[in-house]
Amino acid sequence: MGRQTWIQVYLWSARLFLASVVIQVFLIGLYLFAGGNLDWHRFFALVPTVLALVPLVAAFGAPLPTRSKQWSAALFVVTFIQGALPSLKDSVGIVAALHPVNALLMLYIGIVVLRDAQEQARAADALPIESPITRT
Amino acid sequence: MGAELLISLVVVLRIADRGVGLHCPAHGAEWAIDRRLKIAGRAAPEREQRRERAMEQQGSVQFYLWSARLFLASVVFQVFAIGLYLFAGYDLGPHLLGALIVTVMSVVVLISTFAARLPGRAKRWAGALFVLTIVQGILPGFKDTDLAVIGALHPVNALLLFGLGLVILRDAQERARMPAPEPAAKSEAPATST
Numbered sequence: 288m289g290r291q292t293w294i295q296v297y298l299w300s301a302r303l304f305l306a307s308v309v310i311q312v313f314l315i316g317l318y319l320f321a322g323g324n325l326d327w328h329r330f331f332a333l334v335p336t337v338l339a340l341v342p343l344v345a346a347f348g349a350p351l352p353t354r355s356k357q358w359s360a361a362l363f364v365v366t367f368i369q370g371a372l373p374s375l376k377d378s379v380g381i382v383a384a385l386h387p388v389n390a391l392l393m394l395y396i397g398i399v400v401l402r403d404a405q406e407q408a409r410a411a412d413a414l415p416i417e418s419p420i421t422r423t
Numbered sequence: 424m425g426a427e428l429l430i431s432l433v434v435v436l437r438i439a440d441r442g443v444g445l446h447c448p449a450h451g452a453e454w455a456i457d458r459r460l461k462i463a464g465r466a467a468p469e470r471e472q473r474r475e476r477a478m479e480q481q482g483s484v485q486f487y488l489w490s491a492r493l494f495l496a497s498v499v500f501q502v503f504a505i506g507l508y509l510f511a512g513y514d515l516g517p518h519l520l521g522a523l524i525v526t527v528m529s530v531v532v533l534i535s536t537f538a539a540r541l542p543g544r545a546k547r548w549a550g551a552l553f554v555l556t557i558v559q560g561i562l563p564g565f566k567d568t569d570l571a572v573i574g575a576l577h578p579v580n581a582l583l584l585f586g587l588g589l590v591i592l593r594d595a596q597e598r599a600r601m602p603a604p605e606p607a608a609k610s611e612a613p614a615t616s617t
Binding site for chain 2: 319322375384385387388395398
């Protein structure tokens with residue numbers, strides 16, 4: 288797979304990750320305010336987790352600068368922690384209470400990764416294509 | 424001779440009134456000196472005033488920056504408060520108190536954009552932040568109605584508030600980084616009369 292393709296994967300996975308966070312938050316809203324099922328929120332949690340892994344893979348596949356790799360790794364770690372936090376409800380409730388705060392952190396890092404992905408995509412588009420005619 | 428004196432008197436009065444020189448072939452040199460003295464005398468307090476204005480502007484931008492920071496902090500606290508209710512057995516009190524703080528902070532952000540005389544875009548963002556904060560308070564009211572799905576947008580709107588808060592914070596940081604305008608402007612330099 289070419290670098291351009293990896294960058295597009297990086298960009299689109301960042302976009303989809305942010306969309307999945309918004310959907311996930313809406314699902315918990317449905318449970319809390321509209322008599323929805325909590326299982327929707329539980330099962331859908333898999334989607335942001337998988338989508339958080341894709342930018343990390345793409346950042347290494349492209350390969351992108353260290354900063355991009357660090358941010359996408361942070362995104363994956365924060366998303367992974369998010370899944371673990373509710374299980375602390377009965378033991379360390381105050382730590383489990385960070386579950387919604389961590390969701391804000393996921394959103395923030397997701398925005399950072401998306402902005403980075405947009406910059407990388409712009410930079411890749413701006414690169415001059417070497418023409419065989421002009422090469423002397 | 425009398426008419427010339429009268430004309431000179433009128434011209435001098437106009438100079439004193441407007442603080443600018445007028446060209447007269449006979450007295451041009453003297454008036455030019457008088458004009459330079461007038462501008463030099465006026466420039467110092469004007470420079471001082473401009474410096475004061477710049478400092479005021481900087482102070483207002485700092486107010487804008489800090490209100491944006493505190494708004495974001497209040498949103499994080501508010502989200503933590505609902506986490507305490509859902510996961511740690513606390514009551515809803517801190518979340519309800521937090522709602523008041525977030526609303527007050529959104530008003531402070533809006534006021535700070537007007538105090539700092541920021542451009543329309545910054546005011547519009549702050550206005551949108553205030554509107555979204557009010558909407559956030561209304562949304563839970565849909566819970567036991569036929570429109571409960573709208574109530575489910577309460578946490579989504581919280582994300583929106585956080586995102587918009589970040590946009591405003593970035594704007595405030597950029598404005599705080601901007602250098603203060605130079606105290607002396609070219610147009611105020613003493614003019615050489617010809």
